[in-house]
Amino acid sequence: MRKYFGFALIALFVFSCGPSEDTKYKQGVQKQAQSMFQVIPEKMPGSENDTDVLVALGKKLYFDTILSDNKELSCNTCHRLDENKGGVDNLPTSPGTNGVPGTRNSPTVLNAGFQIAQFWDGRAKDLKEQAKGPVLNPAEMNMPDSLTVVKRINSSAEYVELFEKSFGKDQITYDNVAEAIAAFERTLITRDRFDDFLKGDVNAMSKDEVAGLDLFMKKACTTCHNGPLLGGNMFQKMGLVKPYTLSEDQGRFEVTKNESDRMMFKVPTLRNVSITGPYFHDGKVADLKESSKMMAEMQLAQTLTDEEAEKMVKFFDALTDKAREKKMQN
Numbered sequence: 001m002r003k004y005f006g007f008a009l010i011a012l013f014v015f016s017c018g019p020s021e022d023t024k025y026k027q028g029v030q031k032q033a034q035s036m037f038q039v040i041p042e043k044m045p046g047s048e049n050d051t052d053v054l055v056a057l058g059k060k061l062y063f064d065t066i067l068s069d070n071k072e073l074s075c076n077t078c079h080r081l082d083e084n085k086g087g088v089d090n091l092p093t094s095p096g097t098n099g100v101p102g103t104r105n106s107p108t109v110l111n112a113g114f115q116i117a118q119f120w121d122g123r124a125k126d127l128k129e130q131a132k133g134p135v136l137n138p139a140e141m142n143m144p145d146s147l148t149v150v151k152r153i154n155s156s157a158e159y160v161e162l163f164e165k166s167f168g169k170d171q172i173t174y175d176n177v178a179e180a181i182a183a184f185e186r187t188l189i190t191r192d193r194f195d196d197f198l199k200g201d202v203n204a205m206s207k208d209e210v211a212g213l214d215l216f217m218k219k220a221c222t223t224c225h226n227g228p229l230l231g232g233n234m235f236q237k238m239g240l241v242k243p244y245t246l247s248e249d250q251g252r253f254e255v256t257k258n259e260s261d262r263m264m265f266k267v268p269t270l271r272n273v274s275i276t277g278p279y280f281h282d283g284k285v286a287d288l289k290e291s292s293k294m295m296a297e298m299q300l301a302q303t304l305t306d307e308e309a310e311k312m313v314k315f316f317d318a319l320t321d322k323a324r325e326k327k328m329q330n
Helices: 002-017 019-032 054-061 127-136 146-154 157-167 174-185 192-197 207-216 289-302 304-315 322-328
Strands: 235-237 264-266
Touching: 019 192, 019 207, 054 157, 054 174, 127 146, 127 174, 146 157, 146 174, 157 174, 192 207, 207 304, 289 304
Parallel strands: none
Antiparallel strands: 235 264
C-alpha cells in the first residue's frame, strides 16, 4: 500500500511541476513565430565556390584605405565591423573623402547578401555589384575610374600575390576586386537568440522579449518585416498611410523613374537593429523606440503607446548577434 501511495505522491509532484504559466505563454508565442519567420541560413547565396584565400583577400580589401582617392576611407569606414559595431558607422549619413555627408544612411553589411537587392533603392542586384559603386562614387571614395583602382593594387607586391592565389596570374581586375570583397561579405552572417528561440529553445528569450515579439506580430509589423532577416526581401512605400515628411528623397523612383516607385525603399532588416541606428533611409531618427512608433503610425495607421514601443524594443534586443551582444555586456 505504501508503495502505491509513494507512486501517487511522485505522480502528483510531477504533475504539479509542469510548465509554468510564463512558459506556456512563451511556447504559444514561439509556435506562432515559427510559422511566420525562419532562422538565418547557414550559408549565403553565392558562397559555394568561395575559398579561404579569396575571403582573406576580400577582408584585406574591405579594411584597406587604398580604395579611396585620398587613402583615408575604406569599406569599413562606413560599414564598421571593428569595435563591436553592427556593420554601420552609427551616423545619420556618412561623409565621403570630401568631408561632405551623403544623403542616405549607410545600411548594415551584416547579412546583406541574403537581401533581395543592395542599397536602399535596390540599384545593385548583389554584393559584387554593390561593392563597385562606392569606390567610384564622387561623394564617397571618389576614385576617378576602375583603371586607377587596378593600377594602385598592382603596385602592391602583396596584393599581386594574393590575387594570383585567388584568381590566377595577371587577374587583377576591377571585377575581381569586387568579387573578393563580396566573398568576404558573404561570411558576415550573424547568430542571435531569436534564432535559438525559433529552433525550439523557449528560454533563449526573456518573458519581456517574448511579449515584445507577441506585440510585433499582433500589430501586423510582419506585413513588411518577415522572412529570415525580418526585412530585406521587398520594397515598400515610406509613408504608406501617413506621409513621411522629413525627407524629399524619392527612393527607388530615382532609379526606375516609374511613378509607382516614388518613396519606395527596400524594407530594412531588423536583425541587429538595436545596434545599427540611427534609423530610416535618411538616418533622421536616432531613437529605436521613437522610430517604432513612427513606423506603426505611417505604415499601419496604428498608435503605439510608450509602453508598447518599449516592449518591441525589448524584442529587438534578442535580434542582436550573440558575439556582439556578449562583448557589449562585458
